[in-house]
Amino acid sequence: MLPEEVTKYLAEHRQEHLEQLFEVLRFPSVSSQSAHEADGLACAEHIAGHLQGLGFSAELRPWRKHPIILARSTPEIADPSAPTVLIYAHYDVQPPDPVDLWTSPPFEPTIRDGAIYARGASDDKGLLMSCINGCEAFIRTVGQLPMNVLFFSEGEEEIGSPELEDFITAAADDLKSDFALVMDLGFFAPGMPTILTGLRGLVYLELTLNGPSVDLHSGQHGGAVVNPLNALAKMIAAMHDEDDRVTLPGFYDDVVEPSDEELQAWKSLPFNKSEYAKEVGVEPAGGERRRSILERRWSRPTLDCNGIIGGYQGEGAKTVLPASATAKISMRLVPNQRPEKALAAFDEFVSSNTPPGVRASVKVLSRSRPFLIRPDSPAIGAVKDAMYEAFDADTVLARAGGSVPISELIQRILKVDPVVTGFALSDDNIHSPNERLKLEQFHTGAVATAAMLNNLARLK
Amino acid sequence: MLPEEVTKYLAEHRQEHLEQLFEVLRFPSVSSQSAHEADGLACAEHIAGHLQGLGFSAELRPWRKHPIILARSTPEIADPSAPTVLIYAHYDVQPPDPVDLWTSPPFEPTIRDGAIYARGASDDKGLLMSCINGCEAFIRTVGQLPMNVLFFSEGEEEIGSPELEDFITAAADDLKSDFALVMDLGFFAPGMPTILTGLRGLVYLELTLNGPSVDLHSGQHGGAVVNPLNALAKMIAAMHDEDDRVTLPGFYDDVVEPSDEELQAWKSLPFNKSEYAKEVGVEPAGGERRRSILERRWSRPTLDCNGIIGGYQGEGAKTVLPASATAKISMRLVPNQRPEKALAAFDEFVSSNTPPGVRASVKVLSRSRPFLIRPDSPAIGAVKDAMYEAFDADTVLARAGGSVPISELIQRILKVDPVVTGFALSDDNIHSPNERLKLEQFHTGAVATAAMLNNLARLK
Numbered sequence: 042m043l044p045e046e047v048t049k050y051l052a053e054h055r056q057e058h059l060e061q062l063f064e065v066l067r068f069p070s071v072s073s074q075s076a077h078e079a080d081g082l083a084c085a086e087h088i089a090g091h092l093q094g095l096g097f098s099a100e101l102r103p104w105r106k107h108p109i110i111l112a113r114s115t116p117e118i119a120d121p122s123a124p125t126v127l128i129y130a131h132y133d134v135q136p137p138d139p140v141d142l143w144t145s146p147p148f149e150p151t152i153r154d155g156a157i158y159a160r161g162a163s164d165d166k167g168l169l170m171s172c173i174n175g176c177e178a179f180i181r182t183v184g185q186l187p188m189n190v191l192f193f194s195e196g197e198e199e200i201g202s203p204e205l206e207d208f209i210t211a212a213a214d215d216l217k218s219d220f221a222l223v224m225d226l227g228f229f230a231p232g233m234p235t236i237l238t239g240l241r242g243l244v245y246l247e248l249t250l251n252g253p254s255v256d257l258h259s260g261q262h263g264g265a266v267v268n269p270l271n272a273l274a275k276m277i278a279a280m281h282d283e284d285d286r287v288t289l290p291g292f293y294d295d296v297v298e299p300s301d302e303e304l305q306a307w308k309s310l311p312f313n314k315s316e317y318a319k320e321v322g323v324e325p326a327g328g329e330r331r332r333s334i335l336e337r338r339w340s341r342p343t344l345d346c347n348g349i350i351g352g353y354q355g356e357g358a359k360t361v362l363p364a365s366a367t368a369k370i371s372m373r374l375v376p377n378q379r380p381e382k383a384l385a386a387f388d389e390f391v392s393s394n395t396p397p398g399v400r401a402s403v404k405v406l407s408r409s410r411p412f413l414i415r416p417d418s419p420a421i422g423a424v425k426d427a428m429y430e431a432f433d434a435d436t437v438l439a440r441a442g443g444s445v446p447i448s449e450l451i452q453r454i455l456k457v458d459p460v461v462t463g464f465a466l467s468d469d470n471i472h473s474p475n476e477r478l479k480l481e482q483f484h485t486g487a488v489a490t491a492a493m494l495n496n497l498a499r500l501k
Numbered sequence: 502m503l504p505e506e507v508t509k510y511l512a513e514h515r516q517e518h519l520e521q522l523f524e525v526l527r528f529p530s531v532s533s534q535s536a537h538e539a540d541g542l543a544c545a546e547h548i549a550g551h552l553q554g555l556g557f558s559a560e561l562r563p564w565r566k567h568p569i570i571l572a573r574s575t576p577e578i579a580d581p582s583a584p585t586v587l588i589y590a591h592y593d594v595q596p597p598d599p600v601d602l603w604t605s606p607p608f609e610p611t612i613r614d615g616a617i618y619a620r621g622a623s624d625d626k627g628l629l630m631s632c633i634n635g636c637e638a639f640i641r642t643v644g645q646l647p648m649n650v651l652f653f654s655e656g657e658e659e660i661g662s663p664e665l666e667d668f669i670t671a672a673a674d675d676l677k678s679d680f681a682l683v684m685d686l687g688f689f690a691p692g693m694p695t696i697l698t699g700l701r702g703l704v705y706l707e708l709t710l711n712g713p714s715v716d717l718h719s720g721q722h723g724g725a726v727v728n729p730l731n732a733l734a735k736m737i738a739a740m741h742d743e744d745d746r747v748t749l750p751g752f753y754d755d756v757v758e759p760s761d762e763e764l765q766a767w768k769s770l771p772f773n774k775s776e777y778a779k780e781v782g783v784e785p786a787g788g789e790r791r792r793s794i795l796e797r798r799w800s801r802p803t804l805d806c807n808g809i810i811g812g813y814q815g816e817g818a819k820t821v822l823p824a825s826a827t828a829k830i831s832m833r834l835v836p837n838q839r840p841e842k843a844l845a846a847f848d849e850f851v852s853s854n855t856p857p858g859v860r861a862s863v864k865v866l867s868r869s870r871p872f873l874i875r876p877d878s879p880a881i882g883a884v885k886d887a888m889y890e891a892f893d894a895d896t897v898l899a900r901a902g903g904s905v906p907i908s909e910l911i912q913r914i915l916k917v918d919p920v921v922t923g924f925a926l927s928d929d930n931i932h933s934p935n936e937r938l939k940l941e942q943f944h945t946g947a948v949a950t951a952a953m954l955n956n957l958a959r960l961k
Contacts, residue, residue: 072817073815073817073818073819074816135819136813136819138813138815139716142715199819200818201818241720243820245820251783252783253781253782253783254781254783255602255782255930255933255935256932256933256934257781257932258903258933259803259805259807259833259932260701260703260901260903261798261902261932262781262798262902263788263803263831264787264788264802264803264902265777265781265787265788265794265797265798266786266787267783267787268787268806270737270805270806270807270808270809271737271741273734274733274734274738274809275734275737275738275741277730277731278734278735278738279738281731281735321713321714321722321725322714322824323712323713323714323726323727323858323859324857325722325725325726326727326856326858327724327726327727327731328723328724334725337724337725338721338722338723338724341724342724343723343724345719345723345728345730345822346728346730346731346734346812347719347730347812347820347821347822347823348730348811348812348813348814348819348823349730349734349809350814351808351809352806352807352809352829353598353807353808353829354808354810354814355533355534356534356535357534357866358659358660358661358705358829358867359533359595359596359598359659359807359808359829359932360807360831360904361808361932362805362807363807363808364782369813369818369819371818371820373719373720373723373724396786397784397786398783398785398786399783406817407818441720441721442720442722442724443720443721443820444720467721470715471718471721472716472717472718472721472820472821473716473717474715474716475715
């Protein structure tokens with residue numbers, strides 16, 4: 042059980058913690074847009090400064106465009122001989138577009154109806170700050186953390202953590218830990234803490250078709266010159282068959298079906314198709330036939346077009362045959378698919394499906410492997426107990442359809458099975474307008490984190 | 502033959518006429534963007550003022566968003582009993598996007614290599630000013646125009662002249678004329694004046710698929726919710742078959758093949774596939790099989806996607822399942838297709854091809870009928886002679902793949918077969934970055950217009 046003064050401290054410092062979170066949320070640390078590079082750096086510096094103020098030795102390791110924050114508890118705040126837990130949460134956010142659908146501006150955090158509304162509130166700055174606050178409570182009351190804590194916070198998760206594998210490999214000695222918590226995503230349902238035993242991997246790429254040397258008048262040249270947008274639509278359409286299965290050659294070869302036990306466990310989750318339809322605002326009619334919705338979201342791979350560039354996107358009419366057209370395409374991969382193999386299949390598909398009159402090129406933006414762990418480790422038990430202590434509820438095991446690339450890297454390179462969990466709710470509008478985090482989840486999340494440290498410390 | 506002082510006047514006032522054109526080109530009169538509404542009005546007022554200065558009674562008739570300029574020669578500058586020619590040229594322009602591909606800014610006209618570079622230089626402000634200059638030369642030298650001239654200049658041609666039919670119908674009495682010149686488009690090849698006996702019609706619409714109520718995370722929901730962009734690509738792809746024929750039901754039913762004589766005439770035009778490929782920068786591999794390129798551009802209908810909105814178009818990655826996706830789609834129609842029938846076929850296609858999980862809606866932005874006239878009228882003869890006098894070259898008869906909706910409206914409602922011609926060259930980058938008009942075409946175009954008035958005046 043947590044020392045009473047720790048929970049008391051957290052209860053008494055809610056306002057202060059909220060203000061600190063607001064400061065972090067005000068940085069528009071959008072990792073996909075180079076215009077926001079300085080904002081990413083400023084955000085990282087601010088968080089590192091905050092951790093230093095608590096007694097961590099925080100440093101920014103330069104990496105690609107956005108630094109990685111490494112902050113380790115010093116001997117002043119933790120016994121060096123105690124075990125170490127690595128806590129991961131990212132400080133970058135998705136672009137806020139479409140901005141006009143936000144009720145309050147995305148980078149001016151606002152409290153409404155018991156929730157904090159801001160880009161990054163639940164994904165993932167709110168969770169990062171909950172974890173830091175859990176540590177702060179121990180430091181300011183007991184004087185010491187129950188174990189060593191190494192914060193690892195990156196600024197490129199939302200662009201797929203490109204090349205993070207290289208960083209982890211190179212820094213493996215520095216990152217050596219007994220346990221790892223990956224704090225992203227959240228509860229399967231309100232009042233239902235959740236640990237994720239599987240995540241999908243991701244390949245994100247751009248497919249460009251180049252046609253005429255400049256944009257042409259569609260009247261003068263339509264019917265003679267191949268329209269790259271027409272051709273691109275045709276190629277994207279051909280990537281699925283009539284049953285909505287992906288047609289890339291060999292795409293499903295390495296897909297592993299979940300165990301009967303796991304499928305059974307998913308069936309017992311409080312998931313209701315009509316509730317889900319209400320949440321997303323539409324009948325969930327996508328994906329492969331003859332698979333349940335949770336299967337399709339968690340254990341089946343997908344291919345999605347996430348945007349098309351080319352021609353005219355403005356108001357009204359422009360009769361243009363564009364010089365080129367580009368599709369942003371993402372593939373979600375499941376165990377045991379490999380990004381390299383999916384990309385090779387994509388290239389093969391493009392080679393055999395590019396019509397005359399256009400040239401195709403593929404640019405890979407990011408890749409990460411799918412993730413799967415055993416559901417019965419002692420660390421998972423310790424986290425479940427902590428969740429029970431904080432939220433007074435049992436934890437369920439589930440998977441998620443998203444990708445948190447660090448999870449698989451920690452498992453494969455650092456040889457630690459991370460516990461992937463978080464405090465967001467499924468209707469928190471992650472990646473959408475009006476992203477939010479419930480105040481209660483934010484504050485109780487800090488209690489839960491403190492309890493996790495308390496429990497994990499006893500395992501070794 | 503033109504009076505000598507008319508040609509002399511035009512030769513001596515080139516610099517002045519160039520400066521006057523530059524003033525008109527500086528107005529960003531982009532009709533498709535409401536932000537430019539004031540610019541369109543300012544441009545129209547400027548042109549009307551210029552015509553008043555020459556002795557025309559110019560008025561702006563309010564119409565939809567951009568006024569129509571009607572400017573009629575007064576008894577001071579033309580004998581009221583002389584016949585009347587209606588001269589049409591539009592003052593609006595295409596959006597300049599993509600602006601970064603312009604060598605000089607689109608609304609700062611610049612002379613380079615003997616040409617005027619600016620949006621609207623050849624389409625269509627340069628032609629309008631050539632015609633006005635041709636009139637000016639008569640007024641300032643002979644003192645009178647050889648016939649009455651009625652300038653008709655609209656500001657919504659580039660958005661398909663929506664509802665122009667209503668205007669022409671209502672103003673038919675005011676627009677009564679003996680002859681009509683539609684001044685748009687231009688030469689088939691350098692040194693080859695061209696009269697267009699046929700133009701394609703146009704239907705421009707937006708097809709929107711609405712899916713989830715907000716943009717969703719493609720990891721969390723991919724494979725469950727139908728992705729409107731995937732679905733839209735599939736629908737667009739299905740609009741053409743393997744032979745690149747349009748699959749809308751009954752689409753080709755009313756298509757009339759050109760006469761053998763006309764097809765033969767096209768074969769004798771100096772058209773070379775590899776030259777054309779060089780001009781557009783790509784092998785012209787589009788359109789229906791087993792049809793020549795000129796047939797495909799001039800006498801066959803098309804369906805083109807001109808832009809797709811939805812998801813993420815910015816830099817880098819955003820893993821989004823968009824709430825909706827919209828395609829801008831244009832259809833070029835040929836004799837005797839009708840916009841209403843094509844739209845009904847489109848609606849029927851959409852109804853039977855919309856998958857579950859999305860709702861489709863169609864918004865029509867503009868429609869115009871195809872145009873075809875007899876090639877042997879006296880007016881065509883008079884214009885041919887004028888072209889010979891100015892450009893020292895024979896005029897060819899051709900068609901164009903573009904749409905100039907007024908042509909068909911003049912023919913159908915005003916019962917005058919317009920002579921559709923112009924002074925632009927085929928590589929003037931109409932609707933593309935770096936639109937231009939050769940200086941020589943601009944200045945000699947004024948001589949040609951003066952000669953047209955001189956010749957048409959003698960026909961009645």
